[in-house]
Amino acid sequence: MSHPYRGLPAERFWNSGVADAAPGLFDPVGEVSFTIERDDRIATLGSCFAQHVAASIRASGYRYLVTETAPEGSSAEKKESYGLFSARYGNVYTVAQAAQLLERAFDDVTFDDAAWQRDDRWYDAFRPTAEPGGFGSLGALEADRSVHLAAVRELFTTADVVVFTLGLTEGWRSRATDAVFPIAPGVVASRFDETEHEFINYDYPQVRADLDRFIARLREVNPGVRVILTVSPVPLSATFEKRNVWVSTTYSKAVLVAVAQDAARAHELVDYFPSFEVITSPLNAGTYYDDDLRSVRPIGVQHVMRLFGAHYLDPSTLTHATDDSLVAQYVEAGRVICDDELLDPNAK
């Protein structure tokens, strides 16, 4: 009997695609629509996991694009705040933040409530932890923001590849201006006032619209740019929804995965890369998470980036065909070791 599943590749079936896959060799990536050359400029943005991606690309010897560098004479602490991402925008957790970033950089969109204060220090509401200890004055904040947005413009107009790690659906925004913040007001600076700020948990249509808006604007300023969308496997550290944080995490990641995959289908030169699936696969039985069950261990990051490298950077490393001569050798070695030890009076 013929049926639609007959003859499909092994990866399409649970047993051969997951249950019987070798740990570490699990590869759910599938076909990619482009590859990355050594002279391509690669930019990253997104949530915390994107920092791992950035570090791995940098370590691979490929051209990791950084357009915002520490000024001469910066303190060591300040220097560390640069280079985590391609520009000093800090963690971009929600897709709404990313779309807002492009509009601020390219369309001169501004917000009245974008500077937060704590004691006598000033913090950029869109990247409140970017400047260690905050700025000494509002003027210093605005001057740095101007430099930052220029670097963002340079970044997105010159990047050949943008890797965007989608992190969260939960966020905070201004009721008055609709400005979207990466952290709830009051955590780093400013104060929380429910008449001014509101919690939002973006649903699929909202995230999809924001992502389409981000990609469209990016293409307008950089028509040839290739985009890799991936979803951070790092769970929420807290939820403002009245439910367990794991339920919120599942919702958030489900929306992001669905949006990213659908956007990749809808846009040319936009790929979905399954970081989330590699780390959270039942095949790993949770071993890719640290003891807090949230932080991703280096072995998990290495697995993700090994697949990233194999599919996008050097496809020649993809083949993992079983070496039949080795199989024969190991079969024989098992017997020989056994027979050999028969000769050894000290063998256990």
Add this chain to the structure above:
Amino acid sequence: MNCQAPLWADSLQALVSDVDIACAFHVGVTVDLAGSVAAASAAGCDTLIVVNELVTEVADECARVGYAPETVVAVPGLYFAGFHPDLGYGFDGDERVRSPWGTDWVPRIAIGAYSLGLTLEQTLAMYSTPCFDALGYLDRWNPSSEALRVRFDETGFDFTQWMRATKRTGVFMHGLNHPRPLAVAALAEQVCRDRLGLKPRPAHTVEGVLYDALATSVIWPVHEPVAARLGVPAVEVVKINGRFIPWTEFVVGCYTDWSERGVSTDASVLPSLSQHELNTLVSFAGAMSL
């Protein structure tokens, strides 16, 4: 009785404690096959569990002494190199090449480098991701797994079921032929259920009460490059009879000991080093000397 026997005994007792297991012998890698058969006969065992390679010899010995167990179950030897591609047995002619700590297990790279006349410094530098990758050490899971599948097929046991149960526990071998308790228990579960008509508990439910008899012997490291490839924790120490010896110290000790004892450069290792592996070692040594 070989070193896996205590694991078999413990597993069988744990899996089917309502059945009287007077004696559980795994007549496998042993010098005293006749003694084991005699002991089983004396204990009145009605079932023998025998590693497949020795079924004929055991049957012959049983016939010779007039011992007729009701059931003989041939089981696959549990050998798996995926976690420990550098583990081997060294030979210098008819002599064993052991570590100065007395282990039969020695590093394949070190034996190969020693036989090629490479320096200790060159040898140590080969314990790196690029060298492991070039040697094919990072891709040993599949061929090793397939080799084990062959042994399971030969004895009619379900390899897929065993591997699924076993691999989720992480590193399920202490070394090439030293399984951890669950690896034995998962096979023992099949033996009990499919060959002996018993109703064993699921192996994973008894994992916590099994005695890891082989943990007191030698536990081989899972080197960082292999661990990273397989997504398991790396361990860079050799545990020998309760001592934890850093890997570098172990290799230095082996190399120094072999030199002092005059082990010849004809020394070999099993599983043997392929020509590709030897060429790789020479190539890496050459690159280091440039």
